[in-house]
Amino acid sequence: MFWELIATVFAGLGGAGIALLLRKITKQTAPKWLVPVFAGGAMLGFQIQGEYDWYDHQASLLPEGVVVVKTVQEEAPWRPWSYVFPQTMRFIAADVANAATNKIDPNLVLVDLYFFERRHMAKRVPQIVDCVQEARTDFTQSFTASKKSSASSWYPLKDDDPLLKAVCSG
Incomplete structure (x- = not known):
């Protein structure tokens, strides 16, 4: 800055x-x-x-293997030109190259998501993606495949979600 x-x-x-x-x-x-x-x-x-x-x-x-899965465009009254040409101020990238498949349940994939925002430091958030149920949850150390339904809050993903496509395509 x-x-x-x-x-x-x-x-x-x-x-x-x-x-x-x-x-x-x-x-x-x-x-x-x-x-x-x-x-x-x-x-x-x-x-x-x-x-x-x-x-x-x-x-x-971004290094090879890190894929942008979502961008957020914003408009603001103090930037009137942004109503005509919205600005990308935030985006999310997934580290697909280093994603790890769970050995107990191969439908679960551990992936790091990186949240980037203009004039802020990037944040890393580990996520678990269930490729069959099409859902994601935050990774915690106590997470195991056997208690996946009770351990975390799962957030559904749409069929065409870029995160699901990037992580579960292989």
């Missing part, structure tokens, strides 16, 4: 520099108010571009 602030300041300086150059080219006939307008516009444009590029950049950094 610190480097983003520094880059925003430099974008503002660059915008102001362009306005000053325009004033020099026009022999000071261009209005003085162009300098702060160009600086502010450059800073705002840099921030907007950064918010729209965040998801693509983060998804490109």
Whole structure:
């Protein structure tokens, strides 16, 4: 976040520099108010571009075998352009490459889900996916296949759920 602030300041300086150059080219006939307008516009444009590029950049950094299973697009009144072009501010990725099948019940798969959110640290949440019942639950150390129905709260998944497709396709 610190480097983003520094880059925003430099974008503002660059915008102001362009306005000053325009004033020099026009022999000071261009209005003085162009300098702060160009600086502010450059800073705002840099921030907007950064918010729209965040998801693509983060998804490109995911290692091989980690699959994005859900994205969340948001709109906000303080970002009126987001009503026309919603921004992806959060997404969930599953570590399919390191998913482990339960030896007692091969229909159960342990997979790590990673929750990413703009300007927040990623969070890892281990999940158990039941490929036959099409449901998921949080992994706990006391979980065993024999008491799977009473140990945890199972959340149903739809047939076309990307998590179910990613984990249970193999």
